[in-house]
Amino acid sequence: MSADHTLLIVDDCAEDREVYRDYLSRDPHNTYEFCEAALAEVALDLFLKQHFDVVLLDFYMPDMTGLEFLGQLQKRQSKVSSPIIMLTGQGNEELAVQAMKQGVHDYLGKQHLQPEILQRTVRSVIQQSHLHVALHKTREQQRLIATTALRIRQSLDLEQVLDTTVAEVQQLLECDHVAVYQRAEQGEPTIKAELGTRCGPPSLFPTGNEKGAVPQDALLGQTYAADAVEPQDYRELQAPIVIHSSPSDRGQTWGYLVAHQCAKLKAWQPEEHSLLHELAVQLAIAIQQSELLSQTQTALEKAQELSHFKSQILATVSHEYRSPLAAILAAASTIARHGERLEPDQCKRFLGMIQDKARHMTRLVDNMLVMHQCELDQSRFEPAPMNFLQFVADIVEEHREISPDHVLILQVSGKTSGCWGDQGMLRLAIDNVLSNAIKFSPQGGQIDLHLAGDATHITLSISDSGIGIPTKDQPDLFQSFSRGSNASHIQGVGLGLSIAKACIDLHGGSLGLESEEDQGTQVFLRLPKHPKGVEDLVA
Numbered sequence: 001m002s003a004d005h006t007l008l009i010v011d012d013c014a015e016d017r018e019v020y021r022d023y024l025s026r027d028p029h030n031t032y033e034f035c036e037a038a039l040a041e042v043a044l045d046l047f048l049k050q051h052f053d054v055v056l057l058d059f060y061m062p063d064m065t066g067l068e069f070l071g072q073l074q075k076r077q078s079k080v081s082s083p084i085i086m087l088t089g090q091g092n093e094e095l096a097v098q099a100m101k102q103g104v105h106d107y108l109g110k111q112h113l114q115p116e117i118l119q120r121t122v123r124s125v126i127q128q129s130h131l132h133v134a135l136h137k138t139r140e141q142q143r144l145i146a147t148t149a150l151r152i153r154q155s156l157d158l159e160q161v162l163d164t165t166v167a168e169v170q171q172l173l174e175c176d177h178v179a180v181y182q183r184a185e186q187g188e189p190t191i192k193a194e195l196g197t198r199c200g201p202p203s204l205f206p207t208g209n210e211k212g213a214v215p216q217d218a219l220l221g222q223t224y225a226a227d228a229v230e231p232q233d234y235r236e237l238q239a240p241i242v243i244h245s246s247p248s249d250r251g252q253t254w255g256y257l258v259a260h261q262c263a264k265l266k267a268w269q270p271e272e273h274s275l276l277h278e279l280a281v282q283l284a285i286a287i288q289q290s291e292l293l294s295q296t297q298t299a300l301e302k303a304q305e306l307s308h309f310k311s312q313i314l315a316t317v318s319h320e321y322r323s324p325l326a327a328i329l330a331a332a333s334t335i336a337r338h339g340e341r342l343e344p345d346q347c348k349r350f351l352g353m354i355q356d357k358a359r360h361m362t363r364l365v366d367n368m369l370v371m372h373q374c375e376l377d378q379s380r381f382e383p384a385p386m387n388f389l390q391f392v393a394d395i396v397e398e399h400r401e402i403s404p405d406h407v408l409i410l411q412v413s414g415k416t417s418g419c420w421g422d423q424g425m426l427r428l429a430i431d432n433v434l435s436n437a438i439k440f441s442p443q444g445g446q447i448d449l450h451l452a453g454d455a456t457h458i459t460l461s462i463s464d465s466g467i468g469i470p471t472k473d474q475p476d477l478f479q480s481f482s483r484g485s486n487a488s489h490i491q492g493v494g495l496g497l498s499i500a501k502a503c504i505d506l507h508g509g510s511l512g513l514e515s516e517e518d519q520g521t522q523v524f525l526r527l528p529k530h531p532k533g534v535e536d537l538v539a
Contacts, residue, residue: 005053005126007032010043010069011087012062016110020056023115030123040069047073052082054126057104059088059095070102083129085121087113105129158290162193165283169259170195172279173237173272176262180241180283182255189255199234199262235261237268239280243288254287324357363435364495366428381422381506383531388419388458392451395430405444408434416453419529421507426527429503429511432496433462433523439490440521441466458527465520474515486517500525507531 007024009017017036024032035052037043040061046052059066066086083105088095096107105125108118166178179194181202238258242251257280331350339347389412396410437447441464448463469477469484476482478501500523501511509527 004030005032006035006051007122008035008037008043008046008052008055008082010037010040010055010061011058012038013058014038016058016087019113020118023113023118024122026115027119027123029119030126040064040072043069044072044076047082048076053129054122055082055084056122057084057086059086059099066104067099067102070099070104074103083125085125158287158294159193161283161286161290163195165257165279165286166193166195169257169276169279172275173259175237175259176234177260179258180255181258183253192255196260197262199236199260202236202238202256202258202260235265235268237272237276239273239276241280241284241287243284251284254284257283324361328354328357381425381531383420383422383507383534386419386421386423386426387417388421388453389416389451391423391426392430392449392460395427395434396449399434399438403438406438406441407444407446408449409446410449410451412451414453415455416451416458419453419458419527420531420534421527422503425503425506429500429525430460430462432500433525436496437462437464437466437521437523440464440487442490453529456529458529460525460527461522462525463520463522468517468519468521469513469515470517474513477513478511497523 009020011017011020021034024030024034035046037046040063043055043057057066057069061069064072066088070084084103085106085108086096086099086104087108087110089110099107105128106121108121162180166180169175170178175196177194177196177198179198179202180192181189182192183189236258237260238256240256241254243254244251257276259276331353335342335347335350342350393410396408399406400408434447434449441447445465448461450461450463452459452461467484467486467490470486473482473484477484477497479498482498497511497513504511504525504527507527508531509525511523511525513521513523515521
C-alpha cells in the first residue's frame with residue numbers, strides 16, 4: 001500500500017530519527033514514506049530533487065544550525081514549498097519566535113515529546129499546508145480567469161473573440177489542441193475557431209447509449225472529460241457554451257469549448273475542469289454581447305436603408321407623377337372646355353390618354369407599396385392551388401390588348417399542372433417582367449414566352465429583341481431604383497425587376513437574366529410547384 005505522505009527527517013542523531021519514525025508509523029490516520037539526512041547539506045540537496053509533504057528539522061546540526069539551514073534553503077529556492085517543523089533539545093522561546101519568522105510552521109521540544117503530540121502536529125501542519133496551497137491555487141485560478149475573461153471580452157467582433165479564447169485556453173491548460181464548436185440544428189457541429197494540431201474527432205453531443213457519448217448533464221453546464229477514448233491516444237475536456245436570455249432561464253447550448261491532450265496524456269484535474277467551465281461562461285457572455293451588437297448594427301443598417309428607400313419613394317413620386325398628372329389635367333381640361341366641339345375620335349383619344357396615365361400611376365403606386373412591404377419584411381404570402389398555364393395566358397392576353405404594336409407568342413412544354421402560388425405576388429412578378437420586355441422594345445417586335453414544367457418546378461422565360469442591358473449594369477439590376485444606363489430616354493423608375501425578384505424569393509424560387517446591349521434580354525423565372533410551407537397541405 002502506498003504511503004499518504006512523504007516526510008524528510010533532518011537530524012544527526014540516529015536514535016532521534018528512529019523515535020520519530022516509530023511515533024509516526026503508529027499514526028492511525030496517516031501513513032508516511034520516510035527519507036532521512038544526518039547532515040544539513042545532504043538535506044539541502046534532497047530538497048532540490050524532490051518535494052516533501054513535511055520536514056522534521058533538528059535545530060543543532062554538525063554543519064549548520066536550523067536557522068542557517070533555512071537561510072541556505074531560501075537562497076537556493078525562491079519559495080520554500082515544504083512545511084517545516086523544527087525540533088530542539090533546548091527549549092527557547094526566543095529561538096522559536098525567530099524560527100517562525102523565517103518560515104517554520106511549528107516548533108517542538110524533544111524533552112517531553114509524545115507520540116500523540118508529534119502525530120497531531122505533523123497532521124496539522126500538512127493540513128494547513130494543503131489548505132494554503134489550495135487557497136493559492138484558487139486565487140491564482142481566479143486571477144487567470146479574470147485576466148483571460150478581460151482579454152476575451154475586449155473585442156465585440158465574434159471571430160476575434162473566438163480566436164482569443166482558443167489561444168488563452170491552450171496556454172492556460174498547456175494542451176495540444178483547443179477548438180470552439182457551434183451546434184447545428186441538424187448535422188455535425190461546425191468549428192468556429194481552433195488552435196493546435198487536432199488529435200481526433202471530439203465526442204460531442206449525446207447521440208444515444210454508444211460508447212463515448214456525452215452525458216445529458218454536459219448539456220446543462222457541466223464540463224465533461226473523455227479520458228477513455230478508444231484508441232487511447234488522446235484525452236478530451238469539454239465545456240458547453242450556454243447562452244441565457246434571462247437570469248432565470250436555463251439557457252440554450254450555443255456550442256462547446258473543447259481541449260485535447262495528444263503528446264503527453266494525463267488525467268484532467270478538478271481545477272482544469274473548473275477553469276474551462278468558467279472560461280466557457282465568459283465566452284458565452286462575449287458571444288451574446290457580440291451577437292447583440294451584430295443585431296443592433298443590422299437593425300441600424302436596415303433603418304438607414306428604409307430611410308433611404310422612403311426618400312427615393314418621395315423623390316420618385318414627385319418626379320414621376322408630374323408628367324402623367326399634367327397630361328391628365330390637360331386632357332380633362334380640354335374635354336371640359338371644348339367637349340361639345342370635339343370630334344368623337346378626339347374625345348376617345350383624350351379619354352384613352354387619361355386612362356393610360358392613370359393606369360401607369362396606379363401601377364407605380366402598387367409597385368412602391370409592395371416594395372415597401374418587402375423592405376419591412378411585412379409581405380403577406382398566401383399560396384393556393386392554381387392553374388399556372390391559364391394564369392400566364394390571361395396575363396399575356398391582357399398585354400396583347402394594351403400593346404397592339406408587339407407580337408406576344410406563348411409556347412408551352414412539359415407538365416405545368418399541380419402548382420401552388422400566391423397569385424397576387426406572381427401577377428406582379430410576371431407583369432413587371434413582361435412590361436419591361438414590351439417597354440424596352442420601343443420599335444415593336446416579337447416577345448417570346450416559354451412556359452415549361454417538370455415534376456417539381458415550373459419555369460417561365462420571357463425574351464425580347466429590344467435595347468438590351470449593358471454588361472456593367474447587370475449586377476445591380478435587381479436592386480430598387482436601378483436601371484440600365486442606356487434606358488434614360490424610356491419612362492420608368494427601376495422597380496420592376498426588384499419587385500419581381502422579391503415576389504419570386506417569397507416562393508423559394510429564383511430569377512435570372514441574360515442580356516446583350518442592342519440584342520435583347522431574356523429573363524428566367526423558376527418556381528417550385530410546392531413552395532415552402534405548403535408541403536403538409538399538399539400531402
